[in-house]
């Protein structure tokens with residue numbers, strides 16, 4: 023936030039002292055020569071997908087509150103995620119229909135012979151106003167050799183977003199952790215973070231009064247914490263992440 027405030031201040035000072043054309047050139051100069059090298063803030067906004075430096079990824083994770091709601095620290099790299107031709111871009115809006123089936127492209131920088139864990143979850147469960155069941159686990163694959171997700175162990179198959187009516191915007195986030203070796207997690211509730219399973223089940227039933235099948239599938243997947251799962255299973259560093267937002271759209 024401080025960085026942005028300084029940048030804003032610098033912009034105002036320059037803009038007020040220079041004519042229009044000059045001021046834009048001056049701002050570009052400040053950004054390119056001072057801000058970019060100093061803070062690794064890239065020229066364009068992440069929304070244009072040019073933001074790949076770690077500070078830009080971190081800014082978006084903080085701006086949207088994934089840090090601290092889900093993570094203590096943002097990942098250093100933007101995970102590449104595509105649903106067909108649509109890219110996930112650090113907080114862009116996607117529809118339920120666009121994200122019903124698993125992404126067609128998912129990649130991150132790998133090291134040779136390493137295994138990775140992929141997580142996809144929603145901290146805004148049951149809603150952005152009442153996140154008392156944070157997080158809902160939507161996909162979990164461990165022991166992925168490189169980026170070959172099909173060869174990993176799927177603990178929880180992909181389950182697309184289904185934000186309930188009136189529950190606001192949900193922040194669906196993808197995280198990839200490097201593993202220190204093969205792990206044996208198989209328990210569907212490993213990473214469970216919740217105090218009260220009975221209450222959780224009630225909340226789910228209330229959220230999906232007309233869809234008992236969806237409610238049943240969700241019950242084992244709430245109160246789930248990516249960081250808790252990582253700690254419990256001795257995972258290594260968080261290497262990449264990305265997220266989009268989705269809200270109920272009548273489907």
Ligand SMILES: *[C@@H]1O[C@H](CO)[C@@H](O)[C@H](O)[C@H]1NC(C)=O
Pocket residue numbers: 069113114115
């Ligand atoms: C997402 O949709 C909301 C509500 O329509 C809008 O306010 C917001 O600007 C959109 N975000 C992006 C990145 O387009």
